[in-house]
Amino acid sequence: MDGQSFSAPIADVSHVRRKWLDLPYASLSPAQRLDIYSPDEGDGPFPILLYIHGGGFAFEDKRRIHLLPFLKGIERGYAVVGVDYRLSGEALFPAGIQDVKAAIRWLRANSAQYQLDGSRIAACGGSSGGNYAAMICLTDHVAELEDLSLGNPGYPCDVQAALDWYGPTDFLKMDAQLDENGYGPSHHADPDSPESMYLGAKLADVTLKVELANPMTYIHKNMPPLLIQHGRLDTLVPVQQSMIFAAKLEKYVSPDRFEFDIIEGAGHADPLFETDANMARVFSFLDRHLKAS
Numbered sequence: 001m002d003g004q005s006f007s008a009p010i011a012d013v014s015h016v017r018r019k020w021l022d023l024p025y026a027s028l029s030p031a032q033r034l035d036i037y038s039p040d041e042g043d044g045p046f047p048i049l050l051y052i053h054g055g056g057f058a059f060e061d062k063r064r065i066h067l068l069p070f071l072k073g074i075e076r077g078y079a080v081v082g083v084d085y086r087l088s089g090e091a092l093f094p095a096g097i098q099d100v101k102a103a104i105r106w107l108r109a110n111s112a113q114y115q116l117d118g119s120r121i122a123a124c125g126g127s128s129g130g131n132y133a134a135m136i137c138l139t140d141h142v143a144e145l146e147d148l149s150l151g152n153p154g155y156p157c158d159v160q161a162a163l164d165w166y167g168p169t170d171f172l173k174m175d176a177q178l179d180e181n182g183y184g185p186s187h188h189a190d191p192d193s194p195e196s197m198y199l200g201a202k203l204a205d206v207t208l209k210v211e212l213a214n215p216m217t218y219i220h221k222n223m224p225p226l227l228i229q230h231g232r233l234d235t236l237v238p239v240q241q242s243m244i245f246a247a248k249l250e251k252y253v254s255p256d257r258f259e260f261d262i263i264e265g266a267g268h269a270d271p272l273f274e275t276d277a278n279m280a281r282v283f284s285f286l287d288r289h290l291k292a293s
Contacts, residue, residue, distance in 0.1 A: 008064040013037065016074065020114065025083075025106035026099065026150040029090060034103050035062055035082040036114050039074050044115030046079040047122075047290040048107060050159070052100060052136075054127035054269070056194030058088045069274040070124060076283055077291075079116050081107065085132075092200040093213055094145050097135055101157035102150035104136070109152040120290045122161040126269060127237060128194075130167025134215035134245075137162035137226050142218060161289040163282060164215075164228045165273055168237045169245045171195040171203050171210050177238035216248050226258045227285045229273065231266030259285060 013019065018038040026032040038046060051070045053060045062082030073080050085099035100123075108118035125133040139145050140158035168174060174188040174195075188195050191202040199209045211217050226249070230242035239262060246260035261281070266272040 008060060008066060011063055011065045011067045011071075013063065013067075013071070016071065025103045028150060029086050029099075031084050031086045031090065032099055032102070032150070033062075033084050034106075036116075037071060037074055037080045037082075038115060039077055039079070042077070042115075044079070045111065045117035046077060046115060047117050047120035049073045049078045049080045049286070050100075050104065050107075050121055050123050051080060051082045052123060052125035052129040052132045053082070053084075054125060054129040055087070057093075057096060057128045057198035058194050066126060066269065069279055072279060073283065073286075076287070078286075079114070088194070088198040093198055093209060095147075097132060097139070097145050098147040098150065100132055100136055101140075101146055102152070104157045104159065105150075105152035105155040108155040118155075119160070121159045122163065122286050122290055123159045124163040124165075125167070126165035126273070127167060128198075130164040131169070131213070131215065132167075133162045134164040134167055134169075134226065134228075135213075135218070137164075137224050138215050138218040138220065141220075144212075159224055161224050161286060162226045163286070164226060164242070166230045166234055166237050166242065166268060167215075167228075168195070169214050169216050169241045171199075171213065172207070173244075174238060174241065177240040178235070180240075181235075181238055183235040183238070216245055219248060219252050221253050221257075223253060223257055225256070225285070225289045227261075227282065228258065229261045229263055229278075229282075231263045231268065231270050231272070233266060233270075234268045236268040 016037045020036045022033045062084045083103045085096040111118040123133040123136040175186045178186040249258045
């Protein structure tokens with residue numbers, strides 16, 4: 001799914017003076033590590049932007065170049081946390097989501113040591129990371145997506161806001177939607193697609209798992225605020241994935257629970273998402289929900 005970002009370069013984080021890298025938040029896998037980047041000045045506690053990397057559930061890591069626009073949050077008084085999780089080659093759904101939830105619990109358990117405000121967390125991600133951000137936003141009440149044995153079971157895994165950039169929702173509809181847009185043929189339903197590998201079988205053979213991996217399954221009226229942004233010209237995750245998500249949100253929750261933007265002219269993981277103008281839009285949303293008194 002994130003084939004266009006498999007070779008994304010490493011982000012240069014040398015300019016961030018206050019940082020803690022490769023902190024283990026669980027001990028089951030070497031993948032269970034996170035990085036914390038904090039503002040140079042102030043004692044906090046700082047609200048947290050939790051960056052969840054993409055990569056088709058199978059590739060990439062927390063320190064790739066797509067982290068950089070979120071590091072701008074440091075200048076706005078946020079601590080930015082990049083999290084790694086078990087990829088599909090190591091563990092199938094829902095292991096990655098369970099890992100991110102474990103990381104959130106760890107951040108709350110260790111918030112005082114790193115001057116973090118564990119009561120103000122936003123989950124942010126693009127592509128498969130966008131799927132994870134939406135899932136984290138909507139499923140803090142879903143026991144099947146938790147593994148408390150990963151640590152800190154006394155702490156909650158909820159977030160107070162989320163940003164979903166071009167994340168997939170209904171895997172089974174992606175090929176038809178891309179064909180409709182003139183971007184076919186595509187192969188998301190193939191047995192060796194990133195989505196099939198993530199769920200452990202050809203999508204058509206595990207339709208229940210497809211539903212369980214779809215954030216639309218978990219929409220509820222008390223959900224945290226969610227900002228969805230998707231490029232009109234996305235040739236990898238069709239824009240309809242977010243359009244049907246937004247339409248369902250509009251049907252079941254109040255208007256203050258979500259916002260949806262289509263970025264005209266933008267493809268998948270497009271630099272248009274990272275422009276100063278769009279990041280101002282993103283941070284305006286985050287400020288309203290993480291910094292409002």
